[in-house]
Amino acid sequence: MATISIESMREFMSHSISSMNANKLNGLLAEVELRNYINTIGYAGRISPGGWIARRQGAGDFGHETVVLFPETIIPGTQYPPERISPNPSHGLHTICSTFHQSGIRAFYCSAVVEQDESTSSLRWQAVQLGVPTQQQVQSFPDCLQAYFRARERKYTFLRYHTDTSVIPSAPIPEEFAKEHLRVTFQNRFMAEISDVDGIFWGQQFTYPLEIKEKTPAFDRSLGDYFGLDIGPFVKLAFYAAKRGNLHSLFIVREIDNVQTRNLVSWWFITYDQLAQYASWVFQGGGRNMQGGMSSVVRIPKAEFKPLDAANLAAL
Numbered sequence: 279m280a281t282i283s284i285e286s287m288r289e290f291m292s293h294s295i296s297s298m299n300a301n302k303l304n305g306l307l308a309e310v311e312l313r314n315y316i317n318t319i320g321y322a323g324r325i326s327p328g329g330w331i332a333r334r335q336g337a338g339d340f341g342h343e344t345v346v347l348f349p350e351t352i353i354p355g356t357q358y359p360p361e362r363i364s365p366n367p368s369h370g371l372h373t374i375c376s377t378f379h380q381s382g383i384r385a386f387y388c389s390a391v392v393e394q395d396e397s398t399s400s401l402r403w404q405a406v407q408l409g410v411p412t413q414q415q416v417q418s419f420p421d422c423l424q425a426y427f428r429a430r431e432r433k434y435t436f437l438r439y440h441t442d443t444s445v446i447p448s449a450p451i452p453e454e455f456a457k458e459h460l461r462v463t464f465q466n467r468f469m470a471e472i473s474d475v476d477g478i479f480w481g482q483q484f485t486y487p488l489e490i491k492e493k494t495p496a497f498d499r500s501l502g503d504y505f506g507l508d509i510g511p512f513v514k515l516a517f518y519a520a521k522r523g524n525l526h527s528l529f530i531v532r533e534i535d536n537v538q539t540r541n542l543v544s545w546w547f548i549t550y551d552q553l554a555q556y557a558s559w560v561f562q563g564g565g566r567n568m569q570g571g572m573s574s575v576v577r578i579p580k581a582e583f584k585p586l587d588a589a590n591l592a593a594l
Contacts, residue, residue, distance in 0.1 A: 287455035290398040293437040308492040319588040326478040332470040343426040349456040358392040375409030377485035381521035427468035481594035484526040506575030545586035
């Protein structure tokens with residue numbers, strides 16, 4: 279029986295994740311808590327799992343091909359034999375991927391095969407393109423992407439870290455492990471700029487990639503209370519906005535009372551259109567980002583955010 283346990287998943291992540299600072303851990307937990315909250319207000323079928331968005335690198339070529347990747351969550355103790363039939367993704371994910379395809383972004387759902395018990399190195403991925411008008415064949419991943427990305431010329435060791443992953447609760451480990459393993463598999467083969475997708479919300483009118491952060495509000499005399507968003511995520515949301523069509527995006531904030539207890543105050547959200555309209559034009563230095571370096575932030579008045587509740591989600 280070839281399965282992978284939580285312990286083996288943690289071991290892999292300890293080598294793939296460069297650091298697990300408080301910001302990164304809290305961001306991960308905020309993603310989990312958002313999904314739990316969305317479930318309680320009746321929208322469980324309208325939010326996707328996390329994934330990756332990657333685009334081509336190279337002078338004169340940068341950003342000219344983009345793909346989004348959604349991995350199957352690996353369930354501990356479950357067999358994923360080589361002869362298994364790739365599972366059919368949810369109707370919601372098909373719809374989400376159709377929106378990406380219409381925006382010029384190829385979308386793939388990746389399913390797993392595990393050949394040896396407790397061996398993360400024996401885990402292989404298969405991929406099927408979603409969102410296109412005709413049924414697509416399951417292909418070997420990442421071979422199916424060789425037409426879109428430049429192959430890595432030199433071997434690079436992605437599994438070189440020694441990070442303490444014991445601080446991560448067990449519940450999010452399977453989804454995060456699947457994301458990490460898929461990323462390493464992809465980056466071992468290809469050169470690309472890659473960024474995580476916290477999730478996608480499928481609204482009544484539009485499809486919304488999500489940027490989820492945990493925050494306490496700061497205060498500025500000209501803005502009043504505000505939430506900050508790092509420049510990198512802001513630029514990623516701007517990329518989605520440039521694609522347009524039915525592809526919009528949301529910045530979601532889990533407001534907490536303080537960084538020690540992390541008690542929930544409220545959930546808030548703002549669309550990118552509103553964010554771009556009301557964000558201050560003056561950037562400001564922030565604290566530690568999720569990679570451990572110092573950040574610069576775009577400041578958005580808290581007054582422009584809406585409560586993330588069933589009524590407001592129904593209007594999206």
